[in-house]
Amino acid sequence: MNVVVSLRRRWVSVMVLLTLVATVFIGFISGSPSHVAHAASPINGLHIAGNHILNSSGQVFVPHGVDRAGTEYICVNSSSVFDGPSDAASVAAIASWGVNTVRVPLNEDCWLGINGLPSGSSASNYQQQIINYVNLLNANNIAVILDLHWAAAGGQQSTGQDLMPDADHAGAFWTSVANTFKNNSSVIFDLYNEPHPASWSCWLNGSYGANQSPCGDVGFAVAGMQSMVNAVRSTGATNILMAGGLTWSNDLSQWLQNKPNDPQNNLAASWHLYNFNGCNNTGCWDSQVAPVAAQVPVITGELGENDCASGFVTSAMNWDDQHGVGYLGWAWNPYDCGGFPSLITNYDGTPTAFGQGIKDHLLSLAPPPPPLTPDANGAININAGGSATSGFYADGDYSGGQTGSTTNAIDTSAVTNPAPQAVYQTERYGNFTYNVANLKANAAYNVRLHFSEFYFTSAGQRTFNVSINGSQVISNFDIFASAGGANKAIVKQFSASADASGTIQLQFSSIINNAKIDGIEVTPAGSPTPTPTPSTTPTPTPTPSTTPTPTPTPTPGQSIAINAGGGAVGGFVADTDGSGGTTVSSTNTIDTSAVTNPAPQAVYQTERYGNFTYTIPHLTANAAYTVRLHFAEVYFTSAGQRSFNVSINGTQVMSNFDIFAAAGGENKAIIEQFNTKADGSGTVTIQFTSVVNNAKIDGIEVTANTSGAVAINTGGNTVGSFGTDVGASGGTTVSSTNIIDTSAVTNPAPQAIYQTERYGNFTYTIPHLTANAAYTVRLHFAEVYFTSAGQRSFNVSINGTQVMSNFDIFAAAGGENKAIVKQFTTKADGSGTVTIQFTSVINNAKICGIEVIPQ
Incomplete structure (x- = not known):
């Protein structure tokens, strides 16, 4: 002691x-x-x-x-x-x-x-x-x-x-x-x-x-x-x-x-x-x-x-x-x-x-990292020894060697189409191999190898050989001598074909001290050379201000769609009703394939960013509306570079939202959908608050919810008519890639609904309904985790009345990865709210999706 x-x-x-x-x-x-x-x-x-x-x-x-x-x-x-x-x-x-x-x-x-x-x-x-x-x-x-x-x-x-x-x-x-x-x-x-x-x-x-x-x-x-x-x-x-x-x-x-x-x-x-x-x-x-x-x-x-x-x-x-x-x-x-x-x-x-x-x-x-997959252009670009940076994956597909890094500034002026500065500041060194897989079998590729000498200070201190697919392409290579000094970038380019399994192998063998590599590009032959990425992030140029136009008035009880930061396009009016923030535009092509009912391409190419609010007037007082928020990350190139919160009528509906992470990459559209009510003056207020860098929005739709139905993808984002998970207190969310059998369910939810869940002890409070009106509540379940009956059971109460006791999804559905829906009738309380409580009995209660439909 x-x-x-x-x-x-x-x-x-x-x-x-x-x-x-x-x-x-x-x-x-x-x-x-x-x-x-x-x-x-x-x-x-x-x-x-x-x-x-x-x-x-x-x-x-x-x-x-x-x-x-x-x-x-x-x-x-x-x-x-x-x-x-x-x-x-x-x-x-x-x-x-x-x-x-x-x-x-x-x-x-x-x-x-x-x-x-x-x-x-x-x-x-x-x-x-x-x-x-x-x-x-x-x-x-x-x-x-x-x-x-x-x-x-x-x-x-x-x-x-x-x-x-x-x-x-x-x-x-x-x-x-x-x-x-x-x-x-x-x-x-x-x-x-x-x-x-x-x-x-x-x-x-x-x-x-x-x-x-x-x-x-x-x-x-x-x-x-x-x-x-x-x-x-x-x-x-x-x-x-x-x-x-x-x-x-x-x-x-x-x-x-x-x-x-x-x-x-x-x-x-x-x-x-x-x-x-x-x-x-x-x-x-x-x-x-x-x-x-x-x-x-x-x-x-x-x-x-x-x-x-x-x-x-x-x-x-x-x-x-x-x-x-x-x-x-x-x-x-x-x-x-x-x-x-x-x-x-x-x-x-x-x-x-x-x-x-x-x-x-x-x-x-440590398990070996999974093989990298080609990007949208069919290329695999690797930041050897480092994390993901603009256009380059984090280090992967390697075996052997060690990693090193520097903060030295690298001179890339002698290189045509250099990699980002950060690529030359990390390295893999020693005797090592890269097996770049998932390419097209027998197809031709250009291989560009990026080097800089940031450790040794004279020629002759490092030499090595490089082979591609077993053929030596570089002999006794001395980076310092070839580049003309320390901290200077140099690129070597070769042609190679993927083998029958779609793999190109790069082997680095030391002669004097350690072989090394900073970055690797494997690009389909005939592809245009990538535009060089600036080493510093440029400041977006604000869109010039235009002559103010009158605030568009939605048809009472109907809808309005706003092109945030841009002019009128399709059914979206020019940017209006916003206060605060700055507008900017992009020419990036946006992938809208993963979105149901996307906005026009041009909507995702303009934005309002910063801390700002949209106050949307002229709606029907106290009426139900669906709010669809359109996003695409056109500026940052990795997750974690932008996150922000969103509130609707004072209720936070999105926390630490990261567009890149949620959409699965840059230049990909994603929509988040929520239910709300206009206030007594017929207004819906949407507030955007920055957490990391600037909040942003591309497009807003506020549509009258004439059906009065609410559908929630519990634990997930907007899918079809099911909105983003909101209204929950307690519990934890997870997702699965299991294929769910929905054949036994009448009017099942989309497959993706059954692949997300909230689990634990938790409650959903669903507001903005008609006070004292009758509703049908449909609860969607699938057992994606346990493999036999008796491993999960729980109770469910609606507005304080227990409607399910010791519910076992596996037993009720007849197996794992099978959808089942339980349906109940209830009334909204005097404030227009339905409350659904989930209480664990054996292991964790869970839910995949919730529908609340007027009768």
């Missing part, structure tokens, strides 16, 4: 002292966000079932990764948030170790903006940089654990770890964090880094004052684990929670007996393990940890040894693997592989001797 305390104090001291060093790295901090990957991502929909974490596809997800130390301490000593780079290249370096999870420690004061932050610091800046970093990690298919690492009671500054979190601020901290990330199921909340009070009762229940029972050894009011679980859940967040045991989270001996009550049953045990801990051998692990891991997921939130070696962590990872326990190596910074201990010597991912053991083990577990 004394050894642990002294080492931990040493680490805290090292962190405080190193904040002066940290300012060197401020230039690396990136404000460029990316965003969470969606349905196809292995980190989407994380939830707990039994003692496993599952993703939305039902696959077991075991966290393996690293702790990104720094965000807990540097902010209380300087205006910085990170103590090193937080940009795409630094995340690519982390990803190159085969991680699927990164733990980001947080500081209570910095998040809440309390107790005298340094000059230039603010809670809003700290929060936004954490949000951006989470988004960037998610965009690289990396889940995130956020932990309350440093906290302090009252007016004391959070400059270290206390025995327990403080009751003064911990509740507010977790309420704020949960509200920020509750719509991101790939974020896990670690309630407190390393509890070490004297008793489990204090750990669970906390106390009301200094040195009060059961926390007699703690000199302030304590926030127990139960109170922090309650704080998170009070926000409606269903994210997975982690709770560490006693003795700096190393003791799980009574964790099960004191497990907090989580109404979501989404609670995992956090365990910290170092070679100097008390429970540091397989005998202790078998007796203390294995019983916990048999009932709930266990995650080794910190794993390390302080001897610059990896023997201990290797044996620990082997034990964890055998017991399904996840683990994250402490810590991803380059300070000291002994006392700290550090995994890396440089933020490019170069490992210490200690880190090498963890890196090798993680890479041995």
Whole structure:
């Protein structure tokens, strides 16, 4: 215990002292966000079932990764948030170790903006940089654990770890964090880094004052684990929670007996393990940890040894693997592989001797990335060693080699049609191969290889050979000599044919030092050379203002369609009724194939962006309307670069909406549909609020809902007549690609409705109906997860009356992946609302789609 305390104090001291060093790295901090990957991502929909974490596809997800130390301490000593780079290249370096999870420690004061932050610091800046970093990690298919690492009671500054979190601020901290990330199921909340009070009762229940029972050894009011679980859940967040045991989270001996009550049953045990801990051998692990891991997921939130070696962590990872326990190596910074201990010597991912053991083990577990698929032009362009950037996929289709990166500016002036600057700033090096698959069998392709020498400083320090499909095309290639110096781009171009399986193989063989490649383009022969992408993002040119035109008046009770940012086209009137924001246009061709009843092409080529409001008048007072919002991402080239909120008549209907992610790419149309009522003056107000970069809209339709019917795609976006998921409280959403048999259902919903769901304990409140009128409620279900009867059952109530008891979808439908519809009659209440409540009995209640139809 004394050894642990002294080492931990040493680490805290090292962190405080190193904040002066940290300012060197401020230039690396990136404000460029990316965003969470969606349905196809292995980190989407994380939830707990039994003692496993599952993703939305039902696959077991075991966290393996690293702790990104720094965000807990540097902010209380300087205006910085990170103590090193937080940009795409630094995340690519982390990803190159085969991680699927990164733990980001947080500081209570910095998040809440309390107790005298340094000059230039603010809670809003700290929060936004954490949000951006989470988004960037998610965009690289990396889940995130956020932990309350440093906290302090009252007016004391959070400059270290206390025995327990403080009751003064911990509740507010977790309420704020949960509200920020509750719509991101790939974020896990670690309630407190390393509890070490004297008793489990204090750990669970906390106390009301200094040195009060059961926390007699703690000199302030304590926030127990139960109170922090309650704080998170009070926000409606269903994210997975982690709770560490006693003795700096190393003791799980009574964790099960004191497990907090989580109404979501989404609670995992956090365990910290170092070679100097008390429970540091397989005998202790078998007796203390294995019983916990048999009932709930266990995650080794910190794993390390302080001897610059990896023997201990290797044996620990082997034990964890055998017991399904996840683990994250402490810590991803380059300070000291002994006392700290550090995994890396440089933020490019170069490992210490200690880190090498963890890196090798993680890479041995990581599945190979799936083959890349050609883009719309039939091309596959790869950013070797890096993440996705304009026109280039994230690194894929490789075997062997390592990745590196630089912040050096690369001179591309001597290259015709160069790649984006970022491509030349990352690399794969060593002896390695790229097998570029999914091409047309036996078809001809142009292969362009992008290089720059950003490491060596003279000719003769690096040479290598390159072969394509077994034929050597470059011999003794010296980038420095060929390009005429360091940090200069050079491109080599060749012709090749895909083999009978549709694959082109590129092999890189070192001669002097390591072979390397920055970027690869494989383009169908005869395709035009891509237009070069500027290295900096241009500022959109606002559309010139035009002479104001009178506000179009919709036919009472009918509809209006507005071309946001543009002139009249088809049935859409010129932009009107907007206030705030800026307008701009594009000539990009928009793919509308995935949209039912799309707007004209020109609508998706104009937009209003920024923070703005549309106030649409002259509707029928208190009448029901359907609002269709048209979007296409014509500016940003990856997920996470734009997100925003939308409210209709004061009710938020879209949160952190990312057009690129939702539509599945740039220049693709998507429509989101909602039901509302005009207010007493016959107005519908639609407000757009930016979160990351600018909110935007291309087109708006407000159509009288003469049928009065409401259809909701629960857990999904607009499909046919089913609008985007709205009106829910509680529960979690997931999706599936299973093919659903709808043959036994009369008037089934579209296939896609049965492939999304909301599950858990939740309620749908459906407003804007006719008060006291009779309605038919149709509930759509399909069992896409469980494979036999008896594995899921639940109750359903409509307006407080239970209409379904112990409902088992599998049993009722006659199997999995079969649609079934249950229909009921009800009346809207006096406010025009129907409330549908879903309550779990065995495992989680769920619903795929809801229709509420006037009788």
